[in-house]
Amino acid sequence: MTLARVDFGAGLLAWTGVGNVAADLVTKAATGIHIRSSARLTGGIVGYRIPEIKPAQVVSIRAGDLIVMATDGIGEDRLEHIDFAASAAIIAEDMLRKHAKETDDALVLAARHRGTST
16 A cells, blocks of 8 residues: 655645555656656565655655656566656556556556646
8 A cells, every 4th residue: 555645835745655656757757757756665565564764855846846656566677658648547547547457457547646726
């Protein structure tokens, strides 16, 4: 299980996790997709001898950044060919279609910071 909290006013993302749900903060760069940060996970199984959880990691988040969370049923190459022009929903659907393992269950969450209104 991986948890993320976005403080839009402060421009901060806090996240932590136990187990195998990867979480990445992705941005588009001139050279392609850039992973700005990845959540530091503690090994373990939620509900069974939960280890001491690491303090939440806090990183900056900007308009346009994309948060991608994926279970271990999604291949590790999931971030290589993101169509950053697509909506977050389409990005998640594409990852499931292209990178889901046939031998495991799979889930992807994609959310884009669209900026704050004033």
